[in-house]
Amino acid sequence: MADYREAPLATRPKTLDPNEYFNLSPEQRRAEESRAALRAGLKRQYQLQLNDPHRKELIEDPALTRWVYARANPYPLFRATKKTSLLGVMFGVVPLFALYYVFKTDRDNKEEKIKAGTLERSFSLAS
Amino acid sequence: MLKILIPSMFMLLTTWTSPFKQLWSTILMYSFLVATLSLTWLAMPTDTGWFYINNYMAYDPLSSPLLVLTCWLLPLMIIASQNHLAVEPENRQRTYISLLISLQIFLILAFSATEMIMFYVMFEATLIPTLIIITRWGNQMERLNAGTYFLFYTLAGSLPLLVALLIYHSSMGSLSYLSLTSLPLTCSNLYANKLWWMACLLAFLVKMPLYGVHLWLPKAHVEAPIAGSMVLAAVLLKLGGYGMMRIMIILDPLTKELSYPFIILALWGVIMTGSICLRQTDLKSLIAYSSVSHMGLVAAGILIQTPWGFTGALILMIAHGLTSSALFCLANTNYERTHSRTIILARGLQMVLPLMATWWFLASLANLALPPLPNLMGEIMIITSLFNWSFYTLILTGLGTLITASYSLYMFLLTQRGPIPHHLILLEPSHTREHLLLALHLLPLLLLIAKPELVWGWTA
Numbered sequence: 001m002a003d004y005r006e007a008p009l010a011t012r013p014k015t016l017d018p019n020e021y022f023n024l025s026p027e028q029r030r031a032e033e034s035r036a037a038l039r040a041g042l043k044r045q046y047q048l049q050l051n052d053p054h055r056k057e058l059i060e061d062p063a064l065t066r067w068v069y070a071r072a073n074p075y076p077l078f079r080a081t082k083k084t085s086l087l088g089v090m091f092g093v094v095p096l097f098a099l100y101y102v103f104k105t106d107r108d109n110k111e112e113k114i115k116a117g118t119l120e121r122s123f124s125l126a127s
Numbered sequence: 128m129l130k131i132l133i134p135s136m137f138m139l140l141t142t143w144t145s146p147f148k149q150l151w152s153t154i155l156m157y158s159f160l161v162a163t164l165s166l167t168w169l170a171m172p173t174d175t176g177w178f179y180i181n182n183y184m185a186y187d188p189l190s191s192p193l194l195v196l197t198c199w200l201l202p203l204m205i206i207a208s209q210n211h212l213a214v215e216p217e218n219r220q221r222t223y224i225s226l227l228i229s230l231q232i233f234l235i236l237a238f239s240a241t242e243m244i245m246f247y248v249m250f251e252a253t254l255i256p257t258l259i260i261i262t263r264w265g266n267q268m269e270r271l272n273a274g275t276y277f278l279f280y281t282l283a284g285s286l287p288l289l290v291a292l293l294i295y296h297s298s299m300g301s302l303s304y305l306s307l308t309s310l311p312l313t314c315s316n317l318y319a320n321k322l323w324w325m326a327c328l329l330a331f332l333v334k335m336p337l338y339g340v341h342l343w344l345p346k347a348h349v350e351a352p353i354a355g356s357m358v359l360a361a362v363l364l365k366l367g368g369y370g371m372m373r374i375m376i377i378l379d380p381l382t383k384e385l386s387y388p389f390i391i392l393a394l395w396g397v398i399m400t401g402s403i404c405l406r407q408t409d410l411k412s413l414i415a416y417s418s419v420s421h422m423g424l425v426a427a428g429i430l431i432q433t434p435w436g437f438t439g440a441l442i443l444m445i446a447h448g449l450t451s452s453a454l455f456c457l458a459n460t461n462y463e464r465t466h467s468r469t470i471i472l473a474r475g476l477q478m479v480l481p482l483m484a485t486w487w488f489l490a491s492l493a494n495l496a497l498p499p500l501p502n503l504m505g506e507i508m509i510i511t512s513l514f515n516w517s518f519y520t521l522i523l524t525g526l527g528t529l530i531t532a533s534y535s536l537y538m539f540l541l542t543q544r545g546p547i548p549h550h551l552i553l554l555e556p557s558h559t560r561e562h563l564l565l566a567l568h569l570l571p572l573l574l575l576i577a578k579p580e581l582v583w584g585w586t587a
Contacts (some may be wrong), residue, residue: 034160056553057465057553060471071407071409072269072468084190096395099523100387103390103517103520107517110517127434127515
């Protein structure tokens with residue numbers, strides 16, 4: 001199994017740094033130590049799975065699972081703010097009306113020209 | 128024709144009476160035999176007209192490519208499902224195969240229907256095996272939600288179609304395809320006639336899917352098992368396109384005015400869903416949105432009702448069916464190894480599985496419509512006929528082509544190139560079965576370069 005040592009270049013949290021240690025109250029120190037113990041427990045679980053010789057599959061990362069779930073189910077997470085409403089209208093509503101206007105006027109102009117006989121068919125396009 | 132339909136029906140019997148050790152090989156060989164026989168449908172001695180088998184079933188140059196695609200897909204689905212079903216008990220494996228075979232039977236009957244009501248009944252009937260496959264054999268909890276969306280979107284779209292068909296039948300007396308061309312409903316500009324027009328098309332637009340009503344598709348494709356995804360992408364979407372092509376005949380002259388919103392939705396959907404593809408983290412979801420994008424082009428091509436539009440739509444439907452199904456099979460090879468669909472978890476696969484990288488490359492090139500593949504031919508014909516319809520569509524379709532190319536390349540580069548992540552410690556080498564599956568998908572696509580007359584329908 002891989003050796004568990006502290007990462008040599010990592011900084012310690014302020015409460016466990018010996019230079020700051022005596023500036024802090026005992027409650028803060030105890031809280032920080034218990035958090036560090038939890039982190040160490042998680043790291044041990046991860047390392048157990050990482051170095052398990054019989055492991056064949058990916059290690060499950062709950063943060064990744066939550067992220068993938070959030071990306072796959074955006075609707076419950078949607079909140080109608082000014083920015084999202086503006087984006088929705090800009091990309092979902094305005095283009096439809098704008099394109100309707102563009103296509104309708106273009107086609108109506110073409111229809112008038114066809115009826116008046118002035119349409120120039122400069123490309124010989126089969127349709 | 129009956130030499131293909133009756134064997135398909137009896138394949139159901141074979142599924143339940145074969146000895147279990149030989150089940151998959153028997154069904155595979157049987158379905159390959161049926162698929163080979165179905166190629167006779169492509170031999171059209173005359174260029175126009177219907178080939179009638181009996182009073183109720185016929186095929187013509189529009190439906191024969193779709194029929195051949197349906198029959199070709201069954202052996203491919205069997206090959207693809209073999210691995211993930213190996214752990215199931217015997218009866219469940221037989222049930223799964225029976226569902227796939229019954230889906231094929233309904234699809235054959237739908238594409239060869241000569242009357243709109245029979246087409247409608249078969250159109251609805253295909254929903255049931257697909258729903259069972261998605262909700263029972265999907266892999267995640269979301270499959271129930273996916274099945275609900277799939278069923279209710281399609282049903283809500285197609286109940287108005289039933290009403291519209293019955294109205295037409297009661298006033299015109301017949302819904303046979305032969306008489307549809309000569310009996311258009313006199314469509315004045317009454318509001319009721321506009322509603323009838325809308326009711327006729329809504330079912331097919333939901334099925335295609337059109338951009339505004341496409342929500343069921345990413346859910347259904349992602350949650351379905353591989354055979355479900357293959358048949359959904361390859362054939363069931365094309366049912367919508369085929370139905371639209373058939374029903375356009377009776378919808379004149381209202382279509383000239385009323386089709387604008389749907390053409391606009393389709394074209395805008397090409398761009399929007401293409402952009403969504405660039406932001407996807409789930410591989411199957413990316414392929415599903417790319418299906419919506421291609422089908423948007425098909426919908427626009429059909430709605431403008433020109434000969435090239437129809438031809439391009441049909442070619443793109445066939446080419447997209449093969450390409451999309453191939454991409455889902457490739458995504459499934461990733462899924463079977465890592466049991467995750469997240470793209471970033473399985474990168475740099477070219478170093479590990481180089482032969483599979485070849486198939487990824489070909490399928491991605493087909494998806495981005497590389498010449499001389501039929502994907503490009505279909506897209507070019509649709510884009511040209513849209514340009515003739517109105518010059519300004521070129522902005523949308525050109526941008527859409529650009530975005531299609533970029534997300535196809537993005538998918539290829541993200542899955543194949545780059546450094547291999549450190550957490551992947553076991554990737555099985557590619558099975559021969561997987562190579563066979565992809566070869567059988569891409570070989571017809573490459574062969575269609577040489578003879579596109581087979582799939583370009585009856586208008587070109």
